[in-house]
Amino acid sequence: MKYRDLIKNMTLEEKASLMSGKDFWQTQEIESLEIPSIFLADGPHGIRKQAEEADHLGLNPSLPATCFPTAATVANSWNVELGEKIGHYLGKEAVAQKLNVLLGPGINMKRDPLCGRNFEYFSEDPYLAGKLAAGYITGIQEHGVSACVKHFAANNQEERRMSIDTIVDERTLREIYLTAFEIAITEGKPLTVMSSYNKLNGAYTNENLHLMQEILREQWGYEGVVVTDWGGSNDRVAGLIAGNELEMPTTGGETNAEIVQAVKSGKLDVEVLDQCVDRLLQLIFTTEQAFASEYKPIIDINEHHAAAQQAAEESIVLLKNKGSILPLKPASKVAIIGQFAEQPRYQGAGSSIVNPTKLDNTLQVLEQFGINSIGYEPGFERYGKKSSNKIARACELAKQADVVLLYIGLDEVTEAEGLDRQNMRLPASQITLLDALYEANPNIVAVLSCGAAIEMPWIHQVKGLLHGYLSGQAGAKAILRVLTGEVNPSGKLAETYPLRYADTPSARNFPGKEVSVEYREALFIGYRYYDTANVNVLYPFGYGLSYTSFAYSDLAVDASGATFKITNSGERDGMEIAQLYVGCTSSDIFRVKKELKGFSKIFLRAGESKTVHISFDDKTFRYFNVKTDRWEVENGDYITMIGASSADIRLQGSLHVAGSNAPLPYEASKLQSYYSGKASNVSQTEFEQLLGHPVSTTTWDRTHPLGYNDTIAQCQYAKGWFARFAFHMITFAHWFLQKIGKRSTANLIMMSVYHMPFRGIARMTGGIVNMQMLDGMLMMVNGSFFKGLRHLLKERKKLMQMAKSK
Ligand code: BGC
Numbered sequence: 001m002k003y004r005d006l007i008k009n010m011t012l013e014e015k016a017s018l019m020s021g022k023d024f025w026q027t028q029e030i031e032s033l034e035i036p037s038i039f040l041a042d043g044p045h046g047i048r049k050q051a052e053e054a055d056h057l058g059l060n061p062s063l064p065a066t067c068f069p070t071a072a073t074v075a076n077s078w079n080v081e082l083g084e085k086i087g088h089y090l091g092k093e094a095v096a097q098k099l100n101v102l103l104g105p106g107i108n109m110k111r112d113p114l115c116g117r118n119f120e121y122f123s124e125d126p127y128l129a130g131k132l133a134a135g136y137i138t139g140i141q142e143h144g145v146s147a148c149v150k151h152f153a154a155n156n157q158e159e160r161r162m163s164i165d166t167i168v169d170e171r172t173l174r175e176i177y178l179t180a181f182e183i184a185i186t187e188g189k190p191l192t193v194m195s196s197y198n199k200l201n202g203a204y205t206n207e208n209l210h211l212m213q214e215i216l217r218e219q220w221g222y223e224g225v226v227v228t229d230w231g232g233s234n235d236r237v238a239g240l241i242a243g244n245e246l247e248m249p250t251t252g253g254e255t256n257a258e259i260v261q262a263v264k265s266g267k268l269d270v271e272v273l274d275q276c277v278d279r280l281l282q283l284i285f286t287t288e289q290a291f292a293s294e295y296k297p298i299i300d301i302n303e304h305h306a307a308a309q310q311a312a313e314e315s316i317v318l319l320k321n322k323g324s325i326l327p328l329k330p331a332s333k334v335a336i337i338g339q340f341a342e343q344p345r346y347q348g349a350g351s352s353i354v355n356p357t358k359l360d361n362t363l364q365v366l367e368q369f370g371i372n373s374i375g376y377e378p379g380f381e382r383y384g385k386k387s388s389n390k391i392a393r394a395c396e397l398a399k400q401a402d403v404v405l406l407y408i409g410l411d412e413v414t415e416a417e418g419l420d421r422q423n424m425r426l427p428a429s430q431i432t433l434l435d436a437l438y439e440a441n442p443n444i445v446a447v448l449s450c451g452a453a454i455e456m457p458w459i460h461q462v463k464g465l466l467h468g469y470l471s472g473q474a475g476a477k478a479i480l481r482v483l484t485g486e487v488n489p490s491g492k493l494a495e496t497y498p499l500r501y502a503d504t505p506s507a508r509n510f511p512g513k514e515v516s517v518e519y520r521e522a523l524f525i526g527y528r529y530y531d532t533a534n535v536n537v538l539y540p541f542g543y544g545l546s547y548t549s550f551a552y553s554d555l556a557v558d559a560s561g562a563t564f565k566i567t568n569s570g571e572r573d574g575m576e577i578a579q580l581y582v583g584c585t586s587s588d589i590f591r592v593k594k595e596l597k598g599f600s601k602i603f604l605r606a607g608e609s610k611t612v613h614i615s616f617d618d619k620t621f622r623y624f625n626v627k628t629d630r631w632e633v634e635n636g637d638y639i640t641m642i643g644a645s646s647a648d649i650r651l652q653g654s655l656h657v658a659g660s661n662a663p664l665p666y667e668a669s670k671l672q673s674y675y676s677g678k679a680s681n682v683s684q685t686e687f688e689q690l691l692g693h694p695v696s697t698t699t700w701d702r703t704h705p706l707g708y709n710d711t712i713a714q715c716q717y718a719k720g721w722f723a724r725f726a727f728h729m730i731t732f733a734h735w736f737l738q739k740i741g742k743r744s745t746a747n748l749i750m751m752s753v754y755h756m757p758f759r760g761i762a763r764m765t766g767g768i769v770n771m772q773m774l775d776g777m778l779m780m781v782n783g784s785f786f787k788g789l790r791h792l793l794k795e796r797k798k799l800m801q802m803a804k805s806k
Helices: 004-008 012-017 071-077 080-096 126-141 170-177 179-188 209-219 236-241 254-265 270-294 301-315 362-369 388-399 428-440 475-484 527-532 672-676 684-691 712-717 721-739 743-754 758-763 771-781 785-805
Strands: 146-152 165-167 192-195 225-227 317-321 333-337 372-377 403-409 444-449 464-467 516-518 537-539 550-558 561-568 574-584 595-604 609-615 622-625 630-633 636-645 648-657
Touching: 004 270, 012 254, 012 270, 071 080, 071 126, 071 301, 080 126, 080 270, 080 301, 126 146, 126 170, 126 179, 126 595, 146 179, 146 270, 170 179, 170 622, 225 270, 236 254, 236 270, 254 270, 301 475, 333 362, 333 388, 362 372, 362 475, 372 388, 388 428, 403 428, 428 444, 444 475, 464 475, 550 574, 550 636, 550 648, 561 574, 561 595, 561 636, 574 609, 595 609, 672 684, 712 721, 712 743, 721 743, 721 771, 758 771, 771 785
Parallel strands: 146 192, 165 516, 192 225, 333 372, 333 403, 403 444, 444 464
Antiparallel strands: 317 464, 550 561, 561 609, 574 595, 574 636, 622 630, 636 648
């Protein structure tokens, strides 16, 4: 231990006091020992440091900071150096705002397109997500502050995120849900990791010894700090034993007292606590140095804004360009339609919300681009119902134009932290507008702003489609530069766009039942599934157009990797993203058809050729064997594919790889869905066969009194009239708020009340409600209303007296 001497001088109470926050965002200092308090704040695409009122829901404003494109956007750049550059600017701003730990990047897999937080995550592919995240982390930490990779792990939905139990087989867990973390942690070396809210195979992630000890610490050699997600701690001592150093936010000292008690009773070895303290001190002292050496309170706002614009430019994806409608011809008369042109949708909602230093919108910056605009019409209301008047005015304008630029997308209420989307559609008001515009003038170029995949049954009604995703505060100019051809688009999708939601492999098991969500589709997520099961999609993973074209040739494959040539065969300079996929020809172990194992983004002048080499690495041929419980390599022939997308393989080679001679892990006859790749409708029996054990019951136990980990939604089944009354009040408030158009507040009720486990009331209120008071509340909901109320008031009084006497 590095700080053994310092720790020797601490009392047990002092050690415990470091293990949870002193408030919402800061850790506890110990002045006498010169241990400072450090500040942690969101977030992944811009700093969200709240100077005044604190919350983790994106409600109260934070200090201005550059809002970069979100992770879902930057993932389309497939550019690790760009990730590092964004990280560099984030790190600089973190230092300027005296922030020790930046709570990002978020790297959970996009298991299902409806996950409300997909806009904050990179990809459906662990390799791409892991590499980009490692870039961000390196950039952020270059400045001496800490990145915090989150949410570890298997947190792939927002619905019941604080109580859901993710049931996933070990191979899928390792190959899909942990590989991005493994790459980010072993290559990026973040000083902090955030555990997720959910349970993983029966245990809360921060208490899960398999995840936290065996995998994170022992196999990956992680030596940094684990912080809980805000309010995500359950059994504090169990968390600490698993190596979860820091609980956030404060619980007013309540859980620190539990730690003290556990040491005194012998339940917790003081050495375990000391090691946690040691690792936390390491984080505190290293990150504090950032302010000593480099501290500058001011950033160059314009430079950072320009960096955000460049990031957006490289991340925009051109999805359709019929008849080369783009780039816009200088003489074309252009009608700008769609409310998003006036008020951009440029970031997500929830804890990652940034208060931007500047915000460009299309209408304001249009004249800098020489576009021959004949006017603007909003055409729809962002959150409202369709308006015939607005549509009529938009059609009038469209009729006079050569090209209609239509700015549409998802609004920030539909796509937000804490709630999943209900469907993959655009709002009906926008589709009605598009239908009408198509009749008025079919030369439509749609500019999309959404943080996740959507269905596009209307795709035949647009000639051009540019997807800006959530492109940050400087996105408007970036999009215009691509529309006019100043920038040649080079982004490619980091997720698949299925034709319809029902085609997605997780559709039948999302967001799960009351208690758990079963990942029955196993390895078959995203393109891994569509590709293997031959399911048609709208846009495949890795797809994106350019204003030029690229030819691939001369593939050579050897043990070190794949070498090939790319030529820019068109007339403009441009960048191409070449993708390396590998598939195994043996069918002894079930596999997906191909998996991304490398990529390279190359700039080529018109007519230029370059030789590209993509190296194999330790992840290229490995699979996780559940019999030997380790990574193995299967002996056999592997197909090496070089593609312009997952569905557009341009070159193919073959390589024999000697295996590690492990025993076969499966009995094929019992896993037919997995061996056939048609894994979207797996039976319980077959899933249990894959898991190696029966699944536990998926519904709430309605016979037991409600406890700490039951959710407030379960009040509907409680014994006490009060609980059922409270439940109806909550559902009524939700319904009413939606009815009167307050969707955002309605969402907040679902997220922070309805789905909240009772323990969250104590964990999230910073010591205002303690566990004893919660006991009183539980008595009230479980049928002893007056007894519970008396208990609650008595405990409240005690707490106030204790606070006074301090
Ligand atoms: C989110 C985290 C975030 C934390 C602090 C939580 O609700 O899940 O991603 O970092 O709040 O705001």
